[in-house]
Amino acid sequence: MYAYILRRLFSAVIVLFGISVVTFLLIYAIPADPARMIAGPKAPESVVLTIRHQLGLDQPLPLQYIHYVWRLLHGDLGTSYTYNLPVATMIVQRLWPTAELALGCWLAELIIGIPLGIYTARHARRLGDYIVSALALIGISLPLFWLGLLLLYWLAYQVPIFPLGGFGGLRYLILPSLTYGITGAAYYTRLLKSSMLEVMQQDYVRTARAKGAGESRVTFRHVVRNALIPVVTFAGIDFSYLLTGVVLVEATFNWNGFGSLAYTAIQNLDVPVIMGTVLLVAVAVVLFNLIVDILYSVIDPRIRYS
Amino acid sequence: MGNILEVENLNIQFRLDEKYYTAVQDVSFSIREGETLGLVGESGCGKSVTSLSIMRLLQPPTQISGQIRYQGKNLLDLPEKQMRSIRGNEISMIFQEPMTSLNPVHRIGTQISESLILHKDLSGKQARQETIRLLQSVGIPRPEQIVDEFPHQLSGGMRQRVMIAIAMACKPQLLIADEPTTALDVTIQAQILDLMRKVARENRTSILLITHDLGVVAEMCDRVAVMYAGRIVEEGPVRQIFRNPQHPYTQGLLASLPKVDGPRTRLQPIEGNVPSLKNMPQGCRFAPRCRRAMDVCRQRDADFHLVEDAHRVRCWLHAE
Numbered sequence: 001m002y003a004y005i006l007r008r009l010f011s012a013v014i015v016l017f018g019i020s021v022v023t024f025l026l027i028y029a030i031p032a033d034p035a036r037m038i039a040g041p042k043a044p045e046s047v048v049l050t051i052r053h054q055l056g057l058d059q060p061l062p063l064q065y066i067h068y069v070w071r072l073l074h075g076d077l078g079t080s081y082t083y084n085l086p087v088a089t090m091i092v093q094r095l096w097p098t099a100e101l102a103l104g105c106w107l108a109e110l111i112i113g114i115p116l117g118i119y120t121a122r123h124a125r126r127l128g129d130y131i132v133s134a135l136a137l138i139g140i141s142l143p144l145f146w147l148g149l150l151l152l153y154w155l156a157y158q159v160p161i162f163p164l165g166g167f168g169g170l171r172y173l174i175l176p177s178l179t180y181g182i183t184g185a186a187y188y189t190r191l192l193k194s195s196m197l198e199v200m201q202q203d204y205v206r207t208a209r210a211k212g213a214g215e216s217r218v219t220f221r222h223v224v225r226n227a228l229i230p231v232v233t234f235a236g237i238d239f240s241y242l243l244t245g246v247v248l249v250e251a252t253f254n255w256n257g258f259g260s261l262a263y264t265a266i267q268n269l270d271v272p273v274i275m276g277t278v279l280l281v282a283v284a285v286v287l288f289n290l291i292v293d294i295l296y297s298v299i300d301p302r303i304r305y306s
Numbered sequence: 307m308g309n310i311l312e313v314e315n316l317n318i319q320f321r322l323d324e325k326y327y328t329a330v331q332d333v334s335f336s337i338r339e340g341e342t343l344g345l346v347g348e349s350g351c352g353k354s355v356t357s358l359s360i361m362r363l364l365q366p367p368t369q370i371s372g373q374i375r376y377q378g379k380n381l382l383d384l385p386e387k388q389m390r391s392i393r394g395n396e397i398s399m400i401f402q403e404p405m406t407s408l409n410p411v412h413r414i415g416t417q418i419s420e421s422l423i424l425h426k427d428l429s430g431k432q433a434r435q436e437t438i439r440l441l442q443s444v445g446i447p448r449p450e451q452i453v454d455e456f457p458h459q460l461s462g463g464m465r466q467r468v469m470i471a472i473a474m475a476c477k478p479q480l481l482i483a484d485e486p487t488t489a490l491d492v493t494i495q496a497q498i499l500d501l502m503r504k505v506a507r508e509n510r511t512s513i514l515l516i517t518h519d520l521g522v523v524a525e526m527c528d529r530v531a532v533m534y535a536g537r538i539v540e541e542g543p544v545r546q547i548f549r550n551p552q553h554p555y556t557q558g559l560l561a562s563l564p565k566v567d568g569p570r571t572r573l574q575p576i577e578g579n580v581p582s583l584k585n586m587p588q589g590c591r592f593a594p595r596c597r598r599a600m601d602v603c604r605q606r607d608a609d610f611h612l613v614e615d616a617h618r619v620r621c622w623l624h625a626e
Binding site: 211213 | 392398399401403406407408411420425456469472
């Protein structure tokens with residue numbers, strides 16, 4: 001098992017290397033000049049040249065990349081062109097709010113989606129299933145920002161239970177999480193439902209009933225556990241996606257997170273920040289895929305890595 | 307000795323495409339204490355459906371009528387909660403497919419002790435000890451280790467032993483075995499049959515053995531009921547049925563068995579196929595395949611006629 005994890009981490013390094021090369025090339029393929037953007041459209045050419053030289057942008061591309069990687073290996077992600085701050089500091093500042101928001105949104109999806117999945121599977125093709133499935137479909141179709149604004153209007157402005165956006169304690173987290181949870185839960189509901197319906201046909205479920213187990217025991221001990229694999233897969237992908245920042249949620253709730261950092265960096269062609277955010281996202285994705293694979297073997301003893 | 311189970315006029319209908327089709331019609335039989343009854347027939351004849359209906363494990367949409375009396379109580383009338391206290395406790399069941407009948411994510415021990423925890427008031431520690439004893443009694447080597455292993459670590463024969471341990475955990479009055487050896491190698495089959503006989507004798511458990519294998523019936527059963535297309539066509543003590551089969555279907559089944567001794571002859575298959583649920587013939591359901599069918603066979607099904615003591619057959623050839 002440990003050997004397996006080490007192997008996976010080693011291959012992760014190769015993946016990250018590849019991603020850094022591709023991102024680097026893509027940024028320079030864009031027909032825009034960071035030096036010109038920093039200097040402003042009306043600055044004389046000499047200023048642009050000076051800036052370009054200062055940033056090392058006048059060197060050949062391979063050399064620029066080697067310099068970048070060399071600094072990266074020393075823990076230096078570079079300095080933001082726009083804010084003149086170390087990229088590492090900027091990312092760390094945004095990391096906590098984003099992690100908090102991601103976790104909140106993710107848990108809201110799970111807390112809403114999984115019980116509804118179990119409910120619809122147990123009541124499949126009955127009235128309750130149709131009602132919940134219809135509600136889930138509505139949830140999935142709601143525009144995120146619209147639902148967010150609606151919740152803000154009613155639960156923060158008309159009835160001031162929650163703050164009107166911003167980052168703080170748990171109270172600030174509830175509305176954005178709820179917004180995302182309502183729109184995202186349906187994926188979990190459907191995934192778990194179809195997986196459970198499949199498991200319910202298995203012989204071992206009949207065995208459990210033949211032992212005299214009641215419906216809830218059959219559902220929770222025998223069906224749900226076996227039905228979790230696809231849900232865990234999706235939850236892993238979902239969480240690493242959330243960690244990269246939910247720009248719409250961040251924008252609606254005025255949340256200074258990773259998503260808005262990446263978004264403004266791309267707008268300003270702030271190369272070191274773009275590179276830093278992309279690499280961090282890549283690390284998150286690789287890491288969560290590994291965690292998901294390890295969870296498989298916890299859920300299903302037939303899955304073993306060596 | 308009294309009857310432990312009496313099935314009377316059991317009818318089971320399935321709904322397919324908005325219409326009900328009769329899978330089991332007017333089936334009656336009984337099992338005495340300590341007795342083994344074989345229920346024999348081709349696949350699709352309704353024998354598994356009959357066994358599942360005794361446990362009330364048939365999935366809707368089905369309609370069941372008639373009576374299934376266990377120790378005098380009609381199981382079909384019991385509230386689900388009481389039925390649960392009978393399942394796995396007084397009546398238990400083993401299935402055809404040992405490879406898929408155990409839950410892959412739970413340890414062997416957990417799955418056996420589940421019955422004990424559900425029905426007997428045992429602590430976790432007691433249940434574990436009892437589980438290890440059960441594993442030993444079904445002939446599993448190293449029970450202290452196996453108890454913590456997962457199903458995929460065991461062979462098919464071992465898994466069927468585990469299934470027997472689960473079924474026998476609460477010392478049931480009746481064990482329903484639905485093709486328990488069909489999925490196993492021949493050498494393992496004999497072991498599993500021996501084991502079933504042993505544990506049933508030790509616990510004075512009656513067995514309802516569902517099989518298509520007449521060899522297994524000869525080996526295991528006291529009495530046998532032959533089913534064809536949802537009806538019992540012949541019933542009686544095993545010796546009489548084998549020596550003196552009366553229904554043309556039973557005769558055909560026995561004639562299609564290869565004989566080890568005597569001159570080598572061609573096997574005699576029964577021509578034709580089992581009718582489908584949606585397309586049941588009028589009258590005797592075997593008539594279209596029966597070489598001795600008469601006009602009356604195609605119009606009305608026969609009633610039971612007594613051949614000898616406790617040996618009865620549903621065939622017009624025996625009508626007075």
